[in-house]
Amino acid sequence: MFPKNAWYIACTSDEIAGEPLGRTLCGQRVALYRGHGGKVAAVEDFCPHRGAALSLGRVVDGNLMCGYHGLVMGCDGKVVSMPMQRVGGFPCIRSYPVAERHGFVWLWPGDARLADEGSIPALAWSDDPEWAFGGGLYHIQCDYRLMVDNLMDLTHEAYVHVGSIGQNEIDASPVKTRMEGETVVTSRIMESVIAPPFWQEAMRANGLDPEALVDRWQISRFTAPGQVLIDVGVALAGKGGFEAAPEHQASAVVVDFMTPETESSHWYFWGMARRFKPADVALTEAIREGQGRIFSQDLDVLEAQQRNLQTFPDRRLLALNIDAGGVQARRLIDRLVQAEKTMAATAGTPETAVA
Template sequence: MFPKNAWYVACTPDEIGDKPLGRMICGRPIVFYRGEGGKVAALEDFCPHRGAALSLGAVVDGKLMCGYHGLVMGCDGKAVSMPMQRVGGFPCIHSYPVAELHGFIWVWPGDAGLADESAIPDLFWSDHPEWAFGGGLYHIQSDYRLMIDNLMDLTHEAYVHVGSIGQDEIDESPVRTQMEGDQVVTRREMQGIVAPPFWQAAMRAHGLDDQAPVDRWQVSRFTAPGHVLIEVGVALAGKGGINADPRDKVSAIVVDFMTPETESSHWYFWGMARHFQANDPALTDTIRTGQGQIFSQDLAVLEAQQRNQRLFPNRRLLALNIDAGGVRARRLLDDLVRGEGEAVGTAAN
């Protein structure tokens, strides 16, 4: 159901402190920790001695010690030592390619020989002085593809997010879907409208009249396997929309990384990278809180969808023109999964 030969966001750096972190990704239990020199390592979360979860252990001198009987593991998955025991002949456990980049920890759960860090998306805003980022994590009991559907069709904002980012003009404006290279892109533009509450607050923070007519845009970009970056914002009407001078607009990138846990649950790393008032940490906290509340509304919808799909497994989901982005994204994912299966079959022959 999900590609494995791909980079997924596993966690954020602050989730790995002095202790290891256990996390199920693509159906595989993985433990993350900082080894020698503070470099992140990722191993199978399975002690080769008695099968205990290594994530319940401790990091000692850059190595991972099992909390059950003290077996010490190296970052390469080899057993190193154990009090009063010989462990040199223990079988290796699996180690995973891992990278710390752009403010996230990334893991490659598939064929390690295919892992290429250059394939990790370029999050240019992550260390840009004119941009600020704040975000969080939700553990959602739904198929990660349902979240992708949600983000590639923002029509639901007019109904789910009333009072924050939703407004009638979303439902009244056509959406365009197209392929741009290997990305699925959906676009919606609204001209000469009054900004919804979330964007009115952003306008005030930027010194703009929050009652002035604006042009609003939403551009969702899906990159397989689970990255959706959404260009959003409002500009004073007639000033150029998305291309307006920074003085006349408030713009941001809604950051969404969906990492499958199982076939019916996923890790959702969310946030907003904004291109206005970047040096205001209080504003970052305010936006993070507001955005977290908005996404919690999506969480309730998605988990209810998942329950219904479990109760009615033979019901076919219907697709309208507004669903084109999600449909194309699913086709890309199906092609990747199919291709990985065919590659395994070829290798076996």
């Protein structure tokens, strides 16, 4: 259901500032912690002595000590020591390639030989003082592909997000879907409309008249296995829309990374990056809180959808033109999964490399 030979966000950097963190990622229980020199490490969350969860232990001299009987595990998955015991013959456990980038910890759950840190997505705003970013994390009880569907078709905003980012003109504006290499792009443009409440506040914050007519855009870009970046914003009508000068617009990038937990649950890392008033910390927090409330509305819808799909697994779902982006995204995911299965069958790759 999900590719494993890929980089996924495992957690934010501050989630493992102190104690180890246990998290299920792509069906695998992983213990994440900071080892020698504060470098992030990830191993199977399984003590080879009695099967205890290593994530319930603590970090000692850069290694992970099991909290059950004191077995000490190295970052490479090899047993280091255990009080009063010989450990030379203890089996190793799995360690995972990890890297810390952009305030996130990235993990490669598949074949470690294929992990290339150069393929971790580049996020332009992460180290640029001209950008501000605020975000959060939701644990959602639904297939991560349902969230991809949700983000690639923003028609639902007119119904789910009334009073924030929803408006009637969304339904009246056609959606266009195209491929840019291996990226699926859906776009919707609304011309000469009144901005919805969320964007009126953004206009006010950027010194624009919130009651003025605007051109609004939504451009979603999906990159497998679970990244959706959405260019969103408004510009004073007739000033160039997406290409308008900064003083005529309020815009941002909605950042979405989905990491599967199981086939019916996932970790959703969300946020918004903007280029207007980046030094305004209060504005960043206000936008983060507003965005968090908006996304929480999606959570209820998607979890109920997952329950329906599990209850009625044989019901045929309808695909309309507004669903084209999600359909294309799923095709990309399916191709990656099939390629991994073919590789495993041909080269004898361990089954843990595919889902």
